[in-house]
Amino acid sequence: MAAAATAALLLTTAPTAHADFLPGTIEIPCATGFLERSADWYLPLGTPRGLVWLQHGFARSSAQLADLATAFADDGYLVFAPSLPFFDLSGCTLQNLSDNTGFLAHIAALFTTADDPNGGLSTSLASAARSAGRTLSTLPADVVFVGHSAGAEAVAFVAEHLRTTTPHTWARLRGLVLLDPVKSFLGDNTDRALAGIDTTTLPTLTISAPPSACNNLGAGTSAVQAHLHRPFVGVQLPHGAHTDAEGTSSDFLGETLCGHPDPINVATLRTLALGWTDDFFRSAITPAYYPAAPFGVVPAAPGAIPLPGG
Structure with missing residues (x-):
């Protein structure tokens, strides 16, 4: 099939199942107490294929990633799509504005106890399900982390924390998808996380927009390319916006400051993010999703640029 036909097929095929949205909350240790935050759950039709942690970016919430x-x-x-704080003097923040490594370690602990029915993730999901009149089984064992903007730094840090502290949980992590990653102005969370991940075979791929103020001039993408010594680490959409991951869930603030999502770029990002996630869980490689040699097919907006690693 020709590349253009492949791209058209991938971008226009619509899923037939429909998700259930369950709003809920999650308790996360913070300094000397606990922080209760909203946490949205999205349930597939039938038995889940796996768990996806989807993390929003700075000054955003899970609502902006609803689509x-x-x-x-x-x-x-x-x-699992929690809304995490982005400014807190105690360091309980998504972005590294003041040392937030302790807070992110507590986020990591949610996944180390995921198989515990009394753990934070299980109780959050069970409570949300009860409120919606749903009965659920246990959480899927395997997980993929997907983070947008500052959320990309957070999921990378949590992944590296799991690698160094909890091998059993690390073994259940199937891959990372970083959506226009933003590297903090302070600290080295991104650099240390990616350098550690580079010592492994964990699939880690990014979909980036061109450098702008909203992605810290592309510093996150540059860090991915510098620290991941792999022939292919993702794609850049030359005319993409920082809000492409949010799609129609973006809002006035996001679109005013960071650009209006283009439907073609949104579809491209979604196709690649879902396609890579499917491959991670299946331990497979679908050639059309990897525009680096030897595949050469780009199911993306015209002119998408493959990103080589360091």
């Missing part, structure tokens, strides 16, 4: 979360759930995944 993408629904797409993952329609594709068969159970999606």
Whole structure:
């Protein structure tokens, strides 16, 4: 099949299943107490294929990733989308504005106890399900982390924390998808996380927009390319916007400051993010999703640029 036909097929095929949206909350240790935050769950039709942690970026909430979360759930995944704070003097923040490594370690602990029915993830999902009149089984064992903007730094840090502290949980992590990653102005969370991940075979791929103020002049993408010594680490959409991951869930603030999502770029990002996630869970490689040699097919907006690693 010709590249253009492949791209058209991938971008226009619609899922037939429909997700259920379950709003809920999650308790996370913070300094000397606990922080209760909203946490959205998206349930697929039937048995989940796996768990996806979908993390929003700085000054955003899970609401801005609702469309993408629904797409993952329609594709068969159970999606956990928490709203994390982005400014807190105690360091309980998504972005590294003041040392937030302790807070992110507590986020990591949610996944180390995922198989515990009394753990934070299980109790959050069970409570949300009860409120919606749903009965659920246990959480899927395997997980993929997907982070947008500052959320990309957070999921990379949590992944590296799991690698160094909890091998059993690390073994259940199937891959990372970083959506226009933003590297913090302070600290070296991104650099240390990616350098550690580079010592492994964990699939880690990015979909980036051109450098702009909203992605810290592309510093996150540059870090991915510098620290991941792999022939292919993702794609850049030359005319993409920082808000492409949010799609129609973006809002006035995001679109005013960071650009209006283009439907073609949104579809491209979604196709690649879901396609890579499917491959991670299946331990497979679908050639059309990897525009680096030897594949050469780009199911993306015209002119998408493959990103080589360091």
